Amino acid sequence: MSLLSIRGIGKHFGGLQVLEDVNIEVPGGAIFALIGPNGAGKTTVFNLVTGLIKPSSGSIAFEGRDLAGVPPHQITRLGIARTFQNIRIFPDMTLLENVMVGRHHLLNYGGLALLFATPAFREAERRSRERALELLSWVKLDHKADATADNLSYGEQRKLEFARALATEPKLLLLDEPVAGMNPSEKAVLMEEIRNIRDRGYGVFLIEHDMRFVMNLCDRVAVLNFGRIIAEGPPDEIRTHPDVIEAYLGRGDEAEVS
Amino acid sequence: MAAFADFWATYSTLVYSVGIHALLALSLWLTLSCGLLSLANAAFMGIGAYTAALLTLNLHWPFPAALLGGAVAPAVVALIIGAPTLRLSGVYLAMATLAFGEVTRILILNLQITGGPEGLNGIPLLTTGWYIVVILAVAGYGLARIRRSRLGRAFEAIREDEVAARLMGINVESHKLAAFTLGAVLAGVAGALNAHFTFFISPREYGFENAVDILTMTILGGTTSLIGPVLGASILTLLPELMRFLHAYRLAVNGLILVVVVLFLPTGLWDARRFRQLLKNRRARKGGQP
Numbered sequence: 073m074s075l076l077s078i079r080g081i082g083k084h085f086g087g088l089q090v091l092e093d094v095n096i097e098v099p100g101g102a103i104f105a106l107i108g109p110n111g112a113g114k115t116t117v118f119n120l121v122t123g124l125i126k127p128s129s130g131s132i133a134f135e136g137r138d139l140a141g142v143p144p145h146q147i148t149r150l151g152i153a154r155t156f157q158n159i160r161i162f163p164d165m166t167l168l169e170n171v172m173v174g175r176h177h178l179l180n181y182g183g184l185a186l187l188f189a190t191p192a193f194r195e196a197e198r199r200s201r202e203r204a205l206e207l208l209s210w211v212k213l214d215h216k217a218d219a220t221a222d223n224l225s226y227g228e229q230r231k232l233e234f235a236r237a238l239a240t241e242p243k244l245l246l247l248d249e250p251v252a253g254m255n256p257s258e259k260a261v262l263m264e265e266i267r268n269i270r271d272r273g274y275g276v277f278l279i280e281h282d283m284r285f286v287m288n289l290c291d292r293v294a295v296l297n298f299g300r301i302i303a304e305g306p307p308d309e310i311r312t313h314p315d316v317i318e319a320y321l322g323r324g325d326e327a328e329v330s
Numbered sequence: 331m332a333a334f335a336d337f338w339a340t341y342s343t344l345v346y347s348v349g350i351h352a353l354l355a356l357s358l359w360l361t362l363s364c365g366l367l368s369l370a371n372a373a374f375m376g377i378g379a380y381t382a383a384l385l386t387l388n389l390h391w392p393f394p395a396a397l398l399g400g401a402v403a404p405a406v407v408a409l410i411i412g413a414p415t416l417r418l419s420g421v422y423l424a425m426a427t428l429a430f431g432e433v434t435r436i437l438i439l440n441l442q443i444t445g446g447p448e449g450l451n452g453i454p455l456l457t458t459g460w461y462i463v464v465i466l467a468v469a470g471y472g473l474a475r476i477r478r479s480r481l482g483r484a485f486e487a488i489r490e491d492e493v494a495a496r497l498m499g500i501n502v503e504s505h506k507l508a509a510f511t512l513g514a515v516l517a518g519v520a521g522a523l524n525a526h527f528t529f530f531i532s533p534r535e536y537g538f539e540n541a542v543d544i545l546t547m548t549i550l551g552g553t554t555s556l557i558g559p560v561l562g563a564s565i566l567t568l569l570p571e572l573m574r575f576l577h578a579y580r581l582a583v584n585g586l587i588l589v590v591v592v593l594f595l596p597t598g599l600w601d602a603r604r605f606r607q608l609l610k611n612r613r614a615r616k617g618g619q620p
Contacts (some may be wrong), residue, residue: 122497148499160494162487170478173487177481177499186479187472197479220603240499 073300075100075244075275076152077120081130082270083116083299090116091299094130098131100243100275101192102183103266105286107310109319114279115157117245117296122154123147134244149177149266152247153237157279159229163222167213167232168190170221173206207235211265228256236268251285260262263289289309342459343527348567350524351464355547355559357516362553363482364509364565365489367420369541370427371517372412373434374404376536378518379525380444386526392595393456393526397465401515402524408514409507419492431541438533447484449532450525457527465523469516485509517544523614541582546588552598561600 076098079169083091090113096153106114119125119254121132123144123244153174162170170228179200185193205255208214216224223233232252234311237245248268251259259282267290270276286293287307294304301311310316354375361368382400391399415426440443445451476482484505487495496502525531528605551562566587566601570580597604 109549123496124493143501144496145499145501148497154497156494160491162490162494164490165332165483165486169483169486171497173483174498175481175501176484181480189475198473236498283371 074098075135076080076135076277077116078121081117081132081320082114082128083120083125084128085155089299091120091127094296094299094301096294096301096304098244098275099292100279101270101273102224102288102291103270103278104281105278106295106296107281107283109279112296113299114296115248115250118154118248118279121147121246122152145177148240148242151241151243152246153240153242153244153302154246155230155233155237155250157248157252159226159233161221161224161229161232161236164220166218166220167208167224168201168204168217170232171207171236171239174236175204175241178241193208204235204239206233207238208239210268211235211271227254230254231262231265234265238274242274244275244277247276248259249279249281251282257284260328333605336352338389344461344567344571346457346459346527348564349459349466350520351544351547351563351567352560353462353466353469353516353520353523354544354549355563356473356556357513357520358538358544358557359553360473360476360546361509362548363477363489364485365419365504366490366506366510366570367424368427368508368513369424370408370430372536372541373431373515374408374514375521375524375540376434376438376533377404377407377521379521379531380438380450380538381518382522383450383525383531384443384481386454386456387450387452393461393593396456396526397461397519397522401519402446402518403509404514404518404521408511412507414508416503416510424510428538428541431536431538433560435533435537438536444533445577447533449530451530453525453531455527457523462523465519468517470556470560477556481505481508521527543584546584548560549598550587550591551594552600554597555600555602556597558600562598565599591607 074097076096078094078096081091081094082089094117096106097111106117108114116125123139123142132146134152137150139147162173166175179196181193181196193265195284205217208217211234213228213231213235221229224232234247234250251262254262261286266276266278289306292305293307293310295302295310295313295316300321302315302319303313334471341614354371358368358371361371378400381403382396383398385399386393404524411430415423415430418426439447472555484495487498487500488502488505492502547562547566550566552558566584569583570576573583576583591598
């Protein structure tokens with residue numbers, strides 16, 4: 073059984089049809105990519121999965137459970153975490169605090185424990201801090217744990233967002249253009265980190281523009297164009313798929329000219 | 331000792347006012363820490379003041395019980411009006427809470443039980459310095475604990491990016507309601523304490539002007555730590571006394587201070603982060619010397 077099943081999803085904003093009959097099966101423990109030209113509707117798929125917007129038709133299931141009507145914070149608690157295309161860290165908080173926010177629902181001490189700083193409270197906070205530091209060390213930011221997040225470079229902010237998403241202890245990680253704005257060496261490092269994440273048993277579902285990055289990294293690829301899935305399969309198959317080449321490069325005769 | 335007794339006889343009211351204003355500024359600090367620009371705290375103060383005063387005046391409740399009533403009544407109101415209004419954000423929330431404040435003031439003005447425009451007279455003088463000190467200390471401790479817990483981090487995350495906070499598994503609506511309601515509790519207690527040392531309360535004290543005063547204190551002091559609101563409240567309570575010659579223009583001076591602070595010190599007078607940065611720069615400069 074696949075981890076995430078998107079079945080016959082359609083979405084329109086007023087008269088604008090953004091997605092039409094989209095079917096995607098994301099397996100667990102693998103890296104799955106959704107690619108497509110600008111404006112194909114990729115981020116909309118993520119917004120639907122995380123519950124930020126509601127589909128016009130179709131259904132989404134996570135581990136066999138229908139997500140219709142489940143609010144976004146509950147979807148996160150079920151085990152789906154995401155990062156954003158236009159980074160959304162908490163700029164005035166420290167790196168450690170940023171990551172600890174992700175552990176919010178895992179800290180379940182009550183109001184009284186909080187007020188009196190009981191041993192149970194201290195222990196939960198201590199363990200949470202340790203885990204947050206561990207996640208920061210995965211992305212090699214632990215030496216900056218007490219700096220405020222707005223001091224980070226662009227690439228570092230992406231990595232912080234990555235660590236923060238992992239802090240929610242997800243089963244499936246949604247990455248929206250994780251290497252956008254990164255230089256080739258940063259890309260290579262992140263690619264390795266995403267592989268590590270998969271090898272630790274997480275499912276990874278990512279959106280990307282960078283074809284080389286996707287083809288080298290992913291186990292399976294789906295291609296979205298004008299709101300429809302036009303191809304799905306292993307990277308080698310996608311690379312040579314005529315519809316995909318047409319979507320990206322235009323018709324064959326034009327491609328030959330360039 | 332005699333000198334102190336003299337001082338106390340003259341200035342005890344002022345010291346009490348500083349404590350109560352500090353409590354009010356902290357109540358707004360809590361709502362602001364969750365990103366909610368609320369102008370309802372003056373009204374919550376009024377609800378707390380009237381509830382507690384009626385309990386001691388008419389029902390002769392002991393003071394601690396009346397204080398509790400002054401905390402619970404605004405909390406209940408906050409829970410009821412919070413659900414619909416907290417969907418709004420920014421300026422729209424400010425407008426909605428401002429309207430709520432006016433409705434409350436006019437309601438108090440026209441009800442029988444609240445004494446209408448004449449207000450309530452002869453409230454027993456039960457507030458002692460100890461009540462203020464202890465309650466302020468408990469509030470400060472409680473808020474400091476909240477800041478260092480999942481609750482405080484969630485408030486801050488919601489203030490910085492609501493969507494990201496939601497996707498970190500935080501129930502944004504319930505946390506906003508919690509911040510709003512706890513703010514109402516603190517404001518209500520401040521009102522109850524205030525009523526029991528001023529002897530007399532009237533609807534005029536809980537209107538728009540007071541709401542802006544509370545906001546000015548909190549913003550002036552700074553919202554990045556708990557020290558800021560207390561500092562802002564102290565300065566704005568003591569300033570009119572130090573500048574009696576300006577008394578009629580007190581409001582204008584308050585407004586001027588708010589404008590100057592927003593323009594030149596957007597994080598307020600007390601900004602822990604700025605201090606840390608200054609200290610770091612200084613150390614770096616010292617370290618740079620041979």
